[in-house]
Amino acid sequence: MIGLLQNLVDAANLGSLYALAALGVGLLFGILRLVNFAHGDFISIGAYALIVPSFEVTAQLFIGEWNWALMIPTVTLIVVIVALISDALVFQPLRRASAPTLMIASFAVSYVIQNGILMIYGARPKAANLWSGLDTPILLGELRVPLLQIITIGVTLALMVALTLFLKQTRYGVMMRAAAEDFRMAQYLGVNGNFVIGLAFAISGILATAVSLLYLSQTGTLAPTMGVPLALFAFVATVIGGMGSLLGAVVGGFLVGFIVIMLQAYLPEDLRPFRDAFAFTFVILILLVRPSGIVPTRAFIERV
Amino acid sequence: MKSGTRPSLVRRFWPLVALCLVVTAIVALGSLGNDELQVTITEMMIRLVVVVGIYLFIGNSGILSFGHIGFMCIGAYAAAWATVDPTWKQMMLTGLPDFLQNNQYGFLPAVAGGGLLAAFVALLLGSAIMRLSGIAGSIATFAFLAIVQSVYSNWESVTAATSSIIGVPTVVGPWVAWLFAIGALVLAYVFQISRFGLMLRASRDDEVAAKSSAVGIVKVRLIAFVVSAFIVGVAGALYAHFLGILTADTFYLSLTFVTLAMLVVGGVGSLTGAVTGVIVVTVVVEVLRHMEAGVAVGATNLHLPQGSQEIGLGIIMALVMIFRPSGLARGREVPWPFTPAARRAKVPAV
Amino acid sequence: MLDVNDIHVTYGRLRALKGVSLSVKEGEIVCLIGPNGAGKSTTLASIAGGVTPHRGTISLEGKPLAGVGPEGIARLGVSLVPEGRHVFGALTVAENLRVATYMRKDRSAIAADYDRVLALFPRLQERIGSPGGRLSGGEQQMLVIARALLTKPRLLLVDEPSLGLAPKIVDQVYDILLAARKMEGLTLLINEQSSHRILKHADRIYVIRGGHIQLHDTAANLQDGEAIKRAYFGFGEEAAIDEEDAA
Numbered sequence: 001m002i003g004l005l006q007n008l009v010d011a012a013n014l015g016s017l018y019a020l021a022a023l024g025v026g027l028l029f030g031i032l033r034l035v036n037f038a039h040g041d042f043i044s045i046g047a048y049a050l051i052v053p054s055f056e057v058t059a060q061l062f063i064g065e066w067n068w069a070l071m072i073p074t075v076t077l078i079v080v081i082v083a084l085i086s087d088a089l090v091f092q093p094l095r096r097a098s099a100p101t102l103m104i105a106s107f108a109v110s111y112v113i114q115n116g117i118l119m120i121y122g123a124r125p126k127a128a129n130l131w132s133g134l135d136t137p138i139l140l141g142e143l144r145v146p147l148l149q150i151i152t153i154g155v156t157l158a159l160m161v162a163l164t165l166f167l168k169q170t171r172y173g174v175m176m177r178a179a180a181e182d183f184r185m186a187q188y189l190g191v192n193g194n195f196v197i198g199l200a201f202a203i204s205g206i207l208a209t210a211v212s213l214l215y216l217s218q219t220g221t222l223a224p225t226m227g228v229p230l231a232l233f234a235f236v237a238t239v240i241g242g243m244g245s246l247l248g249a250v251v252g253g254f255l256v257g258f259i260v261i262m263l264q265a266y267l268p269e270d271l272r273p274f275r276d277a278f279a280f281t282f283v284i285l286i287l288l289v290r291p292s293g294i295v296p297t298r299a300f301i302e303r304v
Numbered sequence: 305m306k307s308g309t310r311p312s313l314v315r316r317f318w319p320l321v322a323l324c325l326v327v328t329a330i331v332a333l334g335s336l337g338n339d340e341l342q343v344t345i346t347e348m349m350i351r352l353v354v355v356v357g358i359y360l361f362i363g364n365s366g367i368l369s370f371g372h373i374g375f376m377c378i379g380a381y382a383a384a385w386a387t388v389d390p391t392w393k394q395m396m397l398t399g400l401p402d403f404l405q406n407n408q409y410g411f412l413p414a415v416a417g418g419g420l421l422a423a424f425v426a427l428l429l430g431s432a433i434m435r436l437s438g439i440a441g442s443i444a445t446f447a448f449l450a451i452v453q454s455v456y457s458n459w460e461s462v463t464a465a466t467s468s469i470i471g472v473p474t475v476v477g478p479w480v481a482w483l484f485a486i487g488a489l490v491l492a493y494v495f496q497i498s499r500f501g502l503m504l505r506a507s508r509d510d511e512v513a514a515k516s517s518a519v520g521i522v523k524v525r526l527i528a529f530v531v532s533a534f535i536v537g538v539a540g541a542l543y544a545h546f547l548g549i550l551t552a553d554t555f556y557l558s559l560t561f562v563t564l565a566m567l568v569v570g571g572v573g574s575l576t577g578a579v580t581g582v583i584v585v586t587v588v589v590e591v592l593r594h595m596e597a598g599v600a601v602g603a604t605n606l607h608l609p610q611g612s613q614e615i616g617l618g619i620i621m622a623l624v625m626i627f628r629p630s631g632l633a634r635g636r637e638v639p640w641p642f643t644p645a646a647r648r649a650k651v652p653a654v
Numbered sequence: 655m656l657d658v659n660d661i662h663v664t665y666g667r668l669r670a671l672k673g674v675s676l677s678v679k680e681g682e683i684v685c686l687i688g689p690n691g692a693g694k695s696t697t698l699a700s701i702a703g704g705v706t707p708h709r710g711t712i713s714l715e716g717k718p719l720a721g722v723g724p725e726g727i728a729r730l731g732v733s734l735v736p737e738g739r740h741v742f743g744a745l746t747v748a749e750n751l752r753v754a755t756y757m758r759k760d761r762s763a764i765a766a767d768y769d770r771v772l773a774l775f776p777r778l779q780e781r782i783g784s785p786g787g788r789l790s791g792g793e794q795q796m797l798v799i800a801r802a803l804l805t806k807p808r809l810l811l812v813d814e815p816s817l818g819l820a821p822k823i824v825d826q827v828y829d830i831l832l833a834a835r836k837m838e839g840l841t842l843l844i845n846e847q848s849s850h851r852i853l854k855h856a857d858r859i860y861v862i863r864g865g866h867i868q869l870h871d872t873a874a875n876l877q878d879g880e881a882i883k884r885a886y887f888g889f890g891e892e893a894a895i896d897e898e899d900a901a
Contacts, residue, residue, distance in 0.1 A: 035439060093626040099439050100368035104564060105625055111561050112618035119611035171756050178742045178753045184704055185740040190728035190757030190805055228557065232450060239443055273458035280447040280454070287444050288432055 002142050007265050013149040013218075015257025016156035017211055019250045021234035022241065023163065024207040026249035029238065030180035031200045033099040037106040038086060040231025041113035042079050042205055046212025047222050048117055049078045050130065055122035059222060064130055076209040082113070083205035084198060092194065110231075117224040125223040130216050152214045159210055160250060163203070167246075172199060180244070233260075236283050242293025251294060319637035320493040323579050324486055327352065330583070331482040342478050348586045349481030350542045352579065355566045356488040357535030359578040361528050362567065364501055366508030367438075370560055371429075371445030372536050374452035377555035378425055379418030379537025380544040381456060381463055384472045386414035387545070392471055399461030411475050415484075415541040422537025423530050430529040434522050449560065457552035469550040476546040484542055488535050492575055495531060500524050558614075562589075565621045571631020580633045585617065592616045655680045655841055656701065656732075656809060661710030663696050670696040671707065672865040678809065683835070683842045685852045685873075688862035689886060694845040695737050697862065698811045701843075702734035703727040714809075729757055733807035737814045737845075739794045743787025747778055750786050750797055754804040764804075770837070771803045774830055792823040796830070803834055810835075812844045816851070828855065849882050861885040 021039065028034045050064030050071075063074055086109050094105055134151060137144040167173035179186040179196045187193050211230060216222065233256055234249075241252025256279065263275045271278075286293065314321075327349075334345035358372045385393070385400055386409040393405050409417075433444040456463045463469065495501050507521045544550055562585070570581020598607035624631060656678040663671040671693045678684045688694050699705040701712055703724035712719045719727055728734075742750050751772075755764045772779050775796050781789060786797060795815060802810060812831065816824040828851065835842055846852050852859065853873055861869040861882055869885035876882055 033439070035443070090622050090626070097625070097629065100442055101625065101629070103368065103439070103442060104568060105622060107561060107564065108618045108621045108625075111558075112615050112622075115611035115614035115618070119609045119615070123610075171752070174745065174749050174753055175756055177745055177749075181742045181744055182740050184724065185736065185742070186753065187724035188702055188704065188728055188734045188736065189754045189801065190725050191753065192725050192757075193723075235443060235446070239440075243439070274454055277451045277454035280450040283447040284433065284444050287436060287440050287447075291436065291440055 003265075005143055007261055009143070009145050009149060011258040011261040012254070013152050013257070014261055015254035016152050017215055017230065017253075018233050018237050018257050019253025020156055020159065020207050020211045020214075021230050022237035022249035022253040023160070023246060024204040024211075025231070025234045026238045026241070026244065026246050027200050027204050027207075030244045030246065031176065031183065032091065032102065032197055034091065034102045034106060035099070035235065035243075036204070037103070037231060038109040038113060039204065039208060039234060040227030040229075041110045041117075042083055042208035043212045043215070043227035043230055044117060044222075044224065045082050045113065046075055046079045046209040047128075047216045047226065048121055049075050050216070051121075051126070051128055051222070053120050055124075057124055057126055059126040059128035061128065061130070064128070072209075072213070075213070076206055079209045079212070080202045080205035083201040083208070086113075087198060087201045091197075095193075110228075114224050114228075121222075121224070123224060125221050125226075127220055128216065128222055129220060130213070132217075132220075134217060148214075148218055152218070155210060155214065159207065163207075163246075166203075172196075176200065233279070236279060238293075239283055240286050240293060245293065248293050255294075315640050316497065317493070318640050319574075319576060320489060322638040323489055323493075323576060326583075327482065327485055327489070327579065331478050335478050344586070344590060345478045346476060346481045346546055348582060349478065349485045350476070350539055350546060351563065351566065351586070352485045352582045353481070353488045353539035353542065354536055354563050355578050355582050356485075356492045356575070357532050357539060358563060359532075359567060359572065359575065360492045360495055360535060361532035363572050363574070363578065364496060364504040364508065364528050365525050367525070368442045369445040370442060370564075371448040371452075372532070373555050373560045373563065374449045375422040375426060375533040375536040376540035376543065376559070377452050377456055377552060379422040379540030380550055380555065381418075381469070381540075382421040382537070383414040383418035383541030384469050384544045384550050386417055387411060387473055388469060388471055396464050396467075397462060397469075399459070411473070411545060414545075415538055418541030418544075419534045419538035422540065423534035426530045426533030427526070430526045430533075434525045434529060449556070453552060453556050456555075463550075463552060466551070470548070472544050472548050472550065474545060474548040476542050481542060481546070484538060488539075489575065489579070491531070491535060492578075495528070496575060500527055504528055562617070565617055567631075568621055569624045569632060571633040571635050573630055573635025574633050574637050576637045577631045577633035577635065581631065584632065585620075588620060589613050589617060655715060656843070657711075657713045657716075658697070658701065659711045659713075661697075661700055661707035661712065663693075663700060663705055663707050670865055671700070673710070674862065674865070674867055675710075676860050676867065676870070678841060678843050680808075680841055681839070682857045683844065683855055684858050684860070685849075685856040686843065686845045686860045686862055687847065687849050687852060687882070687886065688868075689847065692863045693865045694862055695813050698734060698813050698843070698845060699736070701727075702732060702811060704734070704736075725757070728805055728807075731806070731808040732811065733802040733805045733809070734811040735798050735802045735813060735815070737817060739791075739798050741786035741789065741794045741797055743785060745786055746783055747786060747789070747797060748782050751801055751804055754801045758806060760806075763806075767804060767806065771800050771834075774833060774837075775800050792819055792826070795819060795823070795827055799827070799830060799834070803838065806838075807840065809841045809843065812842065814845050814847065816846065816848075824851070849879065849886075853877060853879070863888055 021043065025036055025039050028036050050061055051059040052062040054060070063071055066074070090105055090109055091102065094102060134148045135146045137146050138150065167177055175186065175191050176196055176199060179191055179193070183193065215230065234253070237252035237256045238249045240255060241248030241250070259279060259282065260275060263278055264272060267275065331345055331349065334341050354376060358369065362369055385397070385404045390406050390408055393400060397405065429448055433441060436444055458465055503524050566581035566585045567578060568581070569585055570579065571577030592608065592613035595608045596610060596612050598605040658674060658676045660673045660675050661671055662673055674693065674697055676686070686694050686697060696705055700707050703719065703722060703726065714730055714732065722730070742753065751768065758764060777793055778796055778800055781793065786794065789797060815827050815831070819827065831842065832855065834840060844852070853876065856873045858872050859876055859882070860867050863886065868888070869881060
């Protein structure tokens, strides 16, 4: 019983990270029909921005050492700027391109960022200690939950509430929802398309930064391709949840976290290494059985 | 066409002939060079087989696939299972079936086996996913790549997982690779001008037909998918017998990116584009690689930082996508050179 | 006010407009009629900036609109009510209406406009909190017109307002358009497939078919409907040429 509860907490923790990453991917897909491979690399940048640029194996914290009240906004700003630059340089000139073309373009952006990181920080993985005080376990009855997991789940819920409030209550949020549903119609009503897309990139950057910080503090390692598996699972989550639906992205993220942890815990020993293969097979099945995902949107049906 | 049958036949196959001549010339010139150049040329020819194979599917169907390097992985391992020394296999690859574990086969049967296994997997996968198109289809192929990666990099008893398969006979040099490149070009061109190719291209250009999942279209798509997986599987087998050592992560995102970049830079719309892309990208990457290694200018050795080739390739790809969306070849084949210039404009592209 | 001069538009290999010219003067009601696929919607979309002609010019009060883009043209006071409604289905009626006001600089006037426009649409007022996707076809048509009015346009482009609606509702839609025109001092350019309702209200009429303007005259001169019928169905020599163009 305790084992199952422990697994569920782990699932919620991992699901939180996937849900946050999936929200960033889903937001851009909703507005731009862009399946953004580079989202994982935005996450990597958030982590690398914390350390001193060098080829050393042990990372020395730089921005990461600052007080969190200063550090979080600074890192967020860096990631948001990278996201906006990639929009301005690559995606903006490709506004009229087809969705698969955009997907390849984001692949190119991802490749450039990964190798850019490699150029500055070297190819070898690095160890880094971010917020190491936070892994003290908290006892809830017999359950031992690391404080960091509680923070991860809490931050994720807070960001989701904030994003919902933004989308429902503010003028920019309403604009974004309108543009996500019918981009051209929103433009006919005077909504500035590039502004809305830039806003989506910025928010996607903020969400990516949250993942960087939480993920790095949990794993303690950096690598130029560290964001790739996160982005892949985020795609899985958005596909399962229903592309273009933000609620779907969140549901999908938690579901993928749940599936991964459960496979890890209950799959026979021999099959455990193939966990990812099972997860991706599940994606293909979902695409075949329910192409519009668990939380379908009208937009997806029209757009695919 | 008023001209007689003979000239029109020559003309019909002219783009193929021209491309074969170019490829042959490159290999002939390369074979005069040093060992390093030979290696470069061999790798280029193998990549040509891969890219032509991918082109056969993407170019004709219009569906973007991220999964083809998975077929290359399957072909490479299948061929290596056949040609590696049995004593090593009995020690390391205990999960292999008897006929592979205890026997050693020749290079050609191994290559054929690699291609066929890839084609078989494509048949299974394709039967399921060929009715998906657009983003859903592309994501499904991507998921396939991730599945292959996960399976091959973890299946200790069959793929040796992270400890690699070693001792694959390195029998592939420039001329062997050339032979297969010519074969791939012929197969791709014949497919393209066949009834199947024309049907697929018509469905690609007509949005309504492309989105439909009419049985006819899905079937032809599947044929293209299987044939293209066969070619890419063969290329994997060649690559295994070129490298001599296999690890699954060779066949993942980087190679997917490089081959897609070749296709995009040259243009997905024509076989000429695929070949152009392979040549141009290979040259660019080689130049950048040499600059990374360092160029002596006077007394100092100038060199670009590590990672420059990849960044350069990414930037070139993005520039082509933005400024020349249909690629360097603009979706056309090599034009017939003997038409008077005034009439050339009216000759329709294939 | 609006001058469209010899615009050509192609979609891939399909030539949708082959040199369309028309003009609209301040305060007029101009109607563009023609059969399905004649190029009516493409003409309006070109004016609103949603489609870029590869030849020809469009100007508003003498200023060319090339390169301004749909959002810029909306800000210049041209609002398009496109064919097929395009309600934001997941947004509430109120949110649908609010989107239209975000670009406006005269923030103080918005609240008053909102009340005034909504007074024209009692049905929308009742459904103000429901998602746009839940409205009936007639209600959606009302919503998109109300939404367009809230951008405070000077020129309203309406693409097939009667498409798929019951005749009674079409009457209501036209009553509202005319009332709004009087109240807001609007100029109207309306697309329709059929002419009979239009002849009552329009000042001038253009008939378009096969991407060409076939006929242009004042509504008064066209009252008997014969000339329109001929232009619309293309009896005579024009038809043969068009077949060739399409091939």
